[in-house]
Amino acid sequence: MPKQFTRTYRLWHWLLALSVLGLLATVLLRKTFLSWRSNAEIIQAQLAQLGTGITAENAAIVAKAIRAPMWEWHYTFAVILGLAIALRIYMIATKQAQLPIIVFMKASGSEKLKTGTYMLLCFTIAIMAISGTLLYFHEFLGISKEGAAGIKEFHEWMMQPLILFVLMHLAGVLRHELTTKEGIVSKMIHGGS
Numbered sequence: 001m002p003k004q005f006t007r008t009y010r011l012w013h014w015l016l017a018l019s020v021l022g023l024l025a026t027v028l029l030r031k032t033f034l035s036w037r038s039n040a041e042i043i044q045a046q047l048a049q050l051g052t053g054i055t056a057e058n059a060a061i062v063a064k065a066i067r068a069p070m071w072e073w074h075y076t077f078a079v080i081l082g083l084a085i086a087l088r089i090y091m092i093a094t095k096q097a098q099l100p101i102i103v104f105m106k107a108s109g110s111e112k113l114k115t116g117t118y119m120l121l122c123f124t125i126a127i128m129a130i131s132g133t134l135l136y137f138h139e140f141l142g143i144s145k146e147g148a149a150g151i152k153e154f155h156e157w158m159m160q161p162l163i164l165f166v167l168m169h170l171a172g173v174l175r176h177e178l179t180t181k182e183g184i185v186s187k188m189i190h191g192g193s
Contacts, residue, residue, distance in 0.1 A: 004187050008087070008096055013188060015084035020125065020166060022077035027159060029070050039063035078132055085129060114172070121165040128162060131155040 005013075040059040047054045054062075091097035098106075100119035107115040131151050134141065138148040176184050 005191050006096065007191065008091060010188060010191060012084055012087045012091060012097075015080055015087065016125070019077045019081035019084055020162070023074060023081065023128075024159070024163065024166070026070050026074040026077065030067065034067035034070050036060055036063040036067060039066060075136070078129075078136070081125070081129055082133075085126070117165065117168060120161070121169065124158060124162050124165060128155065128158050131158065 037060075040056065040063040043062050044054055044056060044059040047059075088097065092099060100115070100122045104112070104115040104119045131154055134143065134151050135148060135155060138151070143151070173184060176182070
């Protein structure tokens with residue numbers, strides 16, 4: 001029996017998983033532990049307790065400097081996502097995979113929900129990648145500050161359905177693993193046989 005998941009497919013899957021989870025983790029850090037607003041307040045309060053003053057503006061500069069390396073990780077995970085997308089395009093071009101819309105259209109009635117969700121996940125990731133790229137290169141592309149702000153707002157909003165789809169994917173894998181006992185996780189690691 002041939003392997004269910006080829007090496008190329010598994011490489012694509014794990015590159016995609018690493019990049020999406022890494023990107024979400026950096027955003028989670030940005031919104032929680034590395035929030036420059038919260039950390040600026042902490043810096044200002046702690047320095048005041050030590051008898052040293054700092055302006056709110058300078059505290060914000062320090063807080064933003066603390067979280068700057070996290071953004072480098074965000075960009076690194078974005079490059080990994082770009083590699084995963086390029087690999088998927090290669091797989092489609094070489095007939096190792098199909099476009100998600102084709103998979104959805106060919107699916108039977110019972111598979112429509114699963115393939116439709118997968119198609120929406122792919123669409124969401126593509127939109128996130130495009131909007132993130134536009135944000136990163138907005139100056140080079142001549143996008144105004146206002147335009148970049150709108151793209152940023154949209155990019156951040158799109159994170160919500162992405163989180164939903166990732167949770168649905170993980171729940172589906174867990175359900176499949178516990179109910180069908182096919183060893184889907186093992187096959188995604190080792191290829192299956």
